[in-house]
Amino acid sequence: MSAELPVDPVALREEVKSKYRDVARNPNGEHHFHTGRPLARRLGYDQALVDSMPDAAVESFAGVANPFSLRSLDPGERVVDAGSGGGFDCFVAASQVGPQGKVVGVDMLAEMLEKSRASAGLMGLKQVEFREGLLEQIPVQDGWADVVISNGVINLCADKRQTFSELWRILRPGGRLQFADIANGKPVPAGAMRDIDLWTG
């Protein structure tokens, strides 16, 4: 573990996998955060669009804010969703970039990838693709993306600088980073920073 990081990145990753594997398999189960359609409503997503999606495309959504609220996407744009989970934000992005655009969702969990690919197929979204990968090593070439989106995932990465640098790498010059995440308004004690349980719940 890096001396500069408060937790072991590998241990944190395994804890995150365990937590979100459960969200994939039991989206309506007991979680410490909201999920699915009620969460999308709480975060101000386009209700008509959400209503048009099948349950499987929405139920594992576990974002923390709305990456489309400050700016929507333009038709034809190339988008990467860093930590795409069940694919919900990719499907929202696909509706904005249209069939001429391209959306690549990246996630480390096989269960989420299986679910998101099935939903994309069910909705006939040929412009959406899902790839297995980590935010610290995104399987996308340099400068490919017009926009990188992410929702509630960067806070789960131990090395934020490395993660943001990777997002920078895949953006083209002039490209946009539109992400949603949590921030604390009160200082977190050093001991709590080293508590992996607090990072994930």
Added chain:
Amino acid sequence: MLAEIGFADIRIGPPYDTFGEARGEKKARQFAVYGYSFLARKP
């Protein structure tokens, strides 16, 4: 950190009460944790 890496035109949206009425609300309130939307540009 975004600015240090080189991002420009950084904007932050209003807070979302992400954890309100959820099981994690108590811990979220303890540290005033809210969700935010961010927008930044790579020059």
